[in-house]
Every structure is written in C-alpha cells, then in structure tokens.
Amino acid sequence: MTVGSIRVVLIDDHKSMLWGLERLIDSQSPKMQVVGKFTSHAEASAHIKKLSPDVILLDLDLGDEHGLDIIPQLVFHMQAKILVLTGARDAMLLDKALIAGAKGVVEKGEPVETILAAIERVHSGQLWMDQGRMGRIIIELCRQKSLEENDPDRKKIASLTPREREIVKAVTSRSGTTCIDVAKELRVSESTLRNHLSSIYSKLDLTNRLELWEFAHKHALNGAVR
Numbered sequence: 001m002t003v004g005s006i007r008v009v010l011i012d013d014h015k016s017m018l019w020g021l022e023r024l025i026d027s028q029s030p031k032m033q034v035v036g037k038f039t040s041h042a043e044a045s046a047h048i049k050k051l052s053p054d055v056i057l058l059d060l061d062l063g064d065e066h067g068l069d070i071i072p073q074l075v076f077h078m079q080a081k082i083l084v085l086t087g088a089r090d091a092m093l094l095d096k097a098l099i100a101g102a103k104g105v106v107e108k109g110e111p112v113e114t115i116l117a118a119i120e121r122v123h124s125g126q127l128w129m130d131q132g133r134m135g136r137i138i139i140e141l142c143r144q145k146s147l148e149e150n151d152p153d154r155k156k157i158a159s160l161t162p163r164e165r166e167i168v169k170a171v172t173s174r175s176g177t178t179c180i181d182v183a184k185e186l187r188v189s190e191s192t193l194r195n196h197l198s199s200i201y202s203k204l205d206l207t208n209r210l211e212l213w214e215f216a217h218k219h220a221l222n223g224a225v226r
Contacts, residue, residue, distance in 0.1 A: 006032035009053035075101035076162035104128025172216035
C-alpha cells in the first residue's frame with residue numbers, strides 16, 4: 001500500500017459487484033486501493049477495525065441485514081467516511097442513511113468516473129449529494145433538534161451513544177433474552193454489558209430491564225424503523 005493512498009473497504013452482498021469495484025478502485029493505484037471486501041456486516045465487524053479504512057463503500061441491501069442499521073455502529077467505531085453505494089430509489093431510505101452518518105450517496109448505475117470522484121470527495125471531508133437531498137437533510141436535522149429540545153425523552157435518547165443504542169435494541173428486541181445471551185450476541189463480557197446497562201439506565205432515568213423494555217417500545221428503540 002502506497003503511503004497517502006485512500007484505503008477503501010467494500011461491503012456488498014453481491015460478489016460480482018465486489019469483484020468489479022475492487023478492480024475499478026485498484027486501477028487507480030496509488031491514488032486509492034481496496035484493503036478489504038465483505039459480504040455481510042458480521043463479516044466486516046470481525047475484521048474491519050484492523051484494516052483502518054479511510055472510506056467504506058456500503059450497500060444498504062445486505063440480504064438478511066440492513067445497511068441502515070450498520071451505519072451508526074461504523075460511525076461510532078471508525079474514523080472512516082461512509083459512502084452509500086446503492087441501486088435503491090427510495091429517497092426516504094437514502095435520506096435516513098445520511099442522517100445516520102453517511103457522507104454521501106452514489107448510485108450503482110453511475111459512470112465509473114462518478115463513483116471514483118465520490119470516493120475522493122468524501123475522503124477529503126466533503127459531502128456527496130445533490131442540493132435537493134442536502135436541503136431535506138438539513139430540514140430533518142433541524143426538526144429533530146427542535147423535537148429533542150422540547151421533549152425530555154428525546155433529550156435522553158440523544159444522550160445515548162451508538163453502542164448504547166445497539167445494546168438497547170439487543171436487550172429489548174426479543175422477550176426472554178438473558179444478559180448472557182445478549183453478551184454473546186454483542187461479543188462482550190457480562191460485566192461489560194452490565195456496565196453499559198447501568199449507564200443506559202442512568203441516562204434514561206430508568207431502574208431495570210422492564211422499564212427499559214417499556215421505554216424502548218414506546219420510542220421504537222427495539223429495532224422498529226422510526
């Protein structure tokens with residue numbers, strides 16, 4: 001890897017797309033190069049940190065997984081910029097990806113020059129989206145800020161880290177789930193999970209898992225699309 005080149009990780013469940021993107025990006029070496037490619041979030045989570053990517057090119061449709069759920073975790077754990085590469089035409093879905101922390105959206109049908117330009121742009125710290133989408137994002141972020149300022153529960157929810165939101169979802173998405181089960185799912189120790197839960201209870205002014213369950217279902221923190 002040449003020093004100063006853009007390190008790119010690809011996450012897409014279509015192997016033919018991964019093959020084509022890898023060759024496209026590697027053709028730009030030493031400017032940019034693929035350092036890892038994955039077909040699922042679980043696969044990426046196991047290896048992505050040690051790859052230290054600068055840009056993550058993410059497909060939102062990952063079969064049984066949804067890329068929209070992955071973005072907050074990647075934003076929290078990685079310094080990399082996230083660029084959504086999609087074939088979807090759902091404007092609301094793509095807007096949600098940007099609100100969640102992605103820095104741009106580029107369609108799979110775009111010319112290769114456009115995809116390469118988008119990678120360079122988000123790597124440099126800029127956004128890659130059209131003016132219409134940017135306007136909608138700004139309006140929605142302002143709306144959310146206003147709601148949070150006027151709703152005590154929203155203020156509490158906003159104080160949760162992406163990791164804490166992930167834990168709330170894991171704990172409350174299924175009834176009867178034990179701390180041992182959740183700890184295994186999240187690949188942490190029971191004591192670490194309990195520390196996280198203590199922090200969550202404190203931030204949300206709750207005292208136990210039953211209250212957390214009720215709060216999560218009331219505010220769609222249990223995995224339901226908001």
